Amino acid sequence: MTIHGKRSRRRTAIQIIAAAAANSGLPALKFCPYPGLNCYACPLASFACPMGSLQNFLSLRRFPFAIAGFFITIGATFGRAVCGWACPFGLFQDLLAGLGPRHKLVRSNRWTWMRYAVLIGLVVIGAFATGSPIFCKLCPAGTLGAGIPQVILRPSLRQMIGPLYWIKIGLLAALVLAAFFVKRPFCRFLCPLGAVYSPFNRVSLMRMRVDSSACTRCNACKGVCPVDIAIYEDPDSDACIRCLECTRCPAVSVSYGPTKSEYPLHTAGN
Amino acid sequence: MRAVSRIAQARSRSGPELYAVLIIAGIALVAVGVASGDFWAILANARMICLSCIGIQ
Numbered sequence: 001m002t003i004h005g006k007r008s009r010r011r012t013a014i015q016i017i018a019a020a021a022a023n024s025g026l027p028a029l030k031f032c033p034y035p036g037l038n039c040y041a042c043p044l045a046s047f048a049c050p051m052g053s054l055q056n057f058l059s060l061r062r063f064p065f066a067i068a069g070f071f072i073t074i075g076a077t078f079g080r081a082v083c084g085w086a087c088p089f090g091l092f093q094d095l096l097a098g099l100g101p102r103h104k105l106v107r108s109n110r111w112t113w114m115r116y117a118v119l120i121g122l123v124v125i126g127a128f129a130t131g132s133p134i135f136c137k138l139c140p141a142g143t144l145g146a147g148i149p150q151v152i153l154r155p156s157l158r159q160m161i162g163p164l165y166w167i168k169i170g171l172l173a174a175l176v177l178a179a180f181f182v183k184r185p186f187c188r189f190l191c192p193l194g195a196v197y198s199p200f201n202r203v204s205l206m207r208m209r210v211d212s213s214a215c216t217r218c219n220a221c222k223g224v225c226p227v228d229i230a231i232y233e234d235p236d237s238d239a240c241i242r243c244l245e246c247t248r249c250p251a252v253s254v255s256y257g258p259t260k261s262e263y264p265l266h267t268a269g270n
Numbered sequence: 271m272r273a274v275s276r277i278a279q280a281r282s283r284s285g286p287e288l289y290a291v292l293i294i295a296g297i298a299l300v301a302v303g304v305a306s307g308d309f310w311a312i313l314a315n316a317r318m319i320c321l322s323c324i325g326i327q
Contacts, residue, residue: 041320041324049316053315053316056311066303069296069302070300073292076289136323147324150319150326164322164327168324
């Protein structure tokens, strides 16, 4: 099978619309977390950051009922589709990947366990033990969406920049550089929000499906996948971001509902 | 194709799917969160810009 074109323009359009909606400057919506990683200190942020909100509850030693329910509802419905369609930082990395060389490095997903380590170590234990949002202090999405714009827009803040700011800039710069050569390095190896949604891929309403009789294992799906997955190896992989790029192959489809349909229900178009 | 059909039939007979249970549980947790004022806490936290978090002391 051959998959033509680099990536779905429709998905890019939806990612841009989602990023614009998350940063539309309507602060009245900040009581609600955004499903993707989007810092609420961004000058135009419309929603709360789910990771920041989770850490706030944990640092207050309070169980995050609403955040947990939010994650479970989104995850059980869409799996990791939020990462593929609605995360502004995912869009940023996709765009950087498009600017880099065509043949990427690190095509293995062997180190994806690190995002679980970030979730448990920095987000959960870090916030609970220190009473402070430790992950936020390192988050590159926060540096891009809030740290840099706030310093540009508020000159008075420039005199108060500390060493942590430059560490954050360094981390972001390293990630930007990596994203030219590795597809979505943050999403695959470090994102704690992706780690929250990942386990739901195996049980969610939205599921990937491969017709093994039609699949030739040509790896065209891996070529277009933003996280370097050969979907026929494990359609329910926790690394899959449900971007549906691979559904451009007739052997791959997505199913919704209690039973798996024998026919493709939807394919991503250009 | 027959194998897929059998799997589909088995899945349809197996009672409520796990995703349905999880979605209901998730909505219930959100409702508990609403009752316990979680969204006010989220709003209060989101309105404050944590300068130390963005490296400004």
